[in-house]
Amino acid sequence: xxxxxxxxxxxxxxxxxxxxxxxxxxxxxxxxxxxxxxxxxxxxxxxxxxxxxxxxxxxxxxxxxxxxxxxxxxxxxxxxxxxxxxxxxxxxxxxxxxxxxxxxxxxxxxxxxxxxxxxxxxxxxxxxxxxxxxxxxxxxxxxxxxxxxxxxxxxxxxxxxxxxxxxxxxxxxxxxxxxxxxxxxxxxxxxxxxxxxxxxxxxxxxxxxxxxxxxxxxxxxxxxxxxxxxxxxxxxxxxxxxxxxxxxxxxxxxxxxxxxxxxxxxxxxxxxxxxxxxxxxxxxxxxxxxxxxxxxxxxxxxxxxxxxxxxxxxxxxx
Numbered sequence: 347x348x349x350x351x352x353x354x355x356x357x358x359x360x361x362x363x364x365x366x367x368x369x370x371x372x373x374x375x376x377x378x379x380x381x382x383x384x385x386x387x388x389x390x391x392x393x394x395x396x397x398x399x400x401x402x403x404x405x406x407x408x409x410x411x412x413x414x415x416x417x418x419x420x421x422x423x424x425x426x427x428x429x430x431x432x433x434x435x436x437x438x439x440x441x442x443x444x445x446x447x448x449x450x451x452x453x454x455x456x457x458x459x460x461x462x463x464x465x466x467x468x469x470x471x472x473x474x475x476x477x478x479x480x481x482x483x484x485x486x487x488x489x490x491x492x493x494x495x496x497x498x499x500x501x502x503x504x505x506x507x508x509x510x511x512x513x514x515x516x517x518x519x520x521x522x523x524x525x526x527x528x529x530x531x532x533x534x535x536x537x538x539x540x541x542x543x544x545x546x547x548x549x550x551x552x553x554x555x556x557x558x559x560x561x562x563x564x565x566x567x568x569x570x571x572x573x574x575x576x577x578x579x580x581x582x583x584x585x586x587x588x589x590x591x592x593x594x595x596x597x598x599x600x601x602x603x604x605x606x607x608x609x610x611x612x613x614x615x616x617x618x619x620x621x622x623x624x625x626x627x628x629x630x631x632x633x634x635x636x637x638x639x640x641x642x643x644x645x646x647x648x649x650x651x652x653x654x655x656x657x658x659x660x661x662x663x664x
Contacts, residue, residue: 398559412631416557418631419487419565421436423435425583428525442567448460449466449587452589455506456505456506457502472493474492477549479578482579484622485630486645489556490557493553493555493572494552496512496545499552510591511542512542513538513590515582537595537596537598538581550573553570570584575651577611613643613644627639627641
């Protein structure tokens with residue numbers, strides 16, 4: 347006799363619909379990554395800019411983890427200005443116009459103004475940063491970003507002692523970003539923020555590329571924030587405005603659901619999302635039959651960043 351039992355499967359452990367529908371493409375990409383390791387090396391960089399050749403690797407890079415295949419990273423993206431579907435957002439992002447990109451930097455600084463991205467890059471040193479990336483949806487990846495410390499950019503505008511937070515704003519381009527034409531769940535433009543000590547921490551970077559090449563549009567081109575010890579939604583894409591402020595700004599996801607998306611958003615296995623556990627994660631590209639990974643506090647970067655939160659209750663300030 348067969349006895350049937352019911353088992354409730356946590357939402358975070360259900361295979362994403364995008365992954366299931368494109369499993370053959372993903373498997374091919376994984377195989378390509380295993381058979382052609384040079385495909386993700388700096389020698390295959392598509393940029394002709396000499397600054398991209400022989401990039402020095404940051405000492406904070408994770409040299410022990412296997413890189414997630416590039417094709418997976420390029421196609422597994424959350425970009426809600428385009429779509430709530432990962433596949434559609436990657437396709438629609440190709441219409442984004444990113445030429446002659448400039449960033450407005452202001453607030454509590456001595457040198458506010460509009461700065462062209464190419465002028466900023468010309469003054470700074472690009473490096474490769476191999477970072478673990480953890481999404482609040484309980485999946486993770488390992489990405490070799492190309493970028494520079496946010497601290498170096500902040501120094502260029504001479505921050506004032508009154509600057510306590512850094513606010514970031516994403517591009518508004520409604521003709522190419524369909525969800526910006528309507529109030530689709532979130533208010534636009536997308537806004538994120540860090541405390542000033544988090545912003546100038548050496549792990550915090552502004553990325554302009556990945557896998558030795560320029561940053562794809564769906565991954566935040568031409569300029570995105572990367573904060574590896576926080577959940578991925580903090581690493582805002584397509585940044586057009588940076589403001590140093592005296593008080594904590596309201597951020598997009600925190601405004602939408604403050605009980606689900608805290609201002610700090612530090613990776614923490616002991617603080618579950620209201621609808622799923624954060625104690626484990628699924629590493630993209632690791633194989634369908636590999637066990638889930640145990641999530642590490644601060645995404646494994648605790649040795650570098652834990653001291654910044656020594657006086658905080660990380661369950662309350664999540």
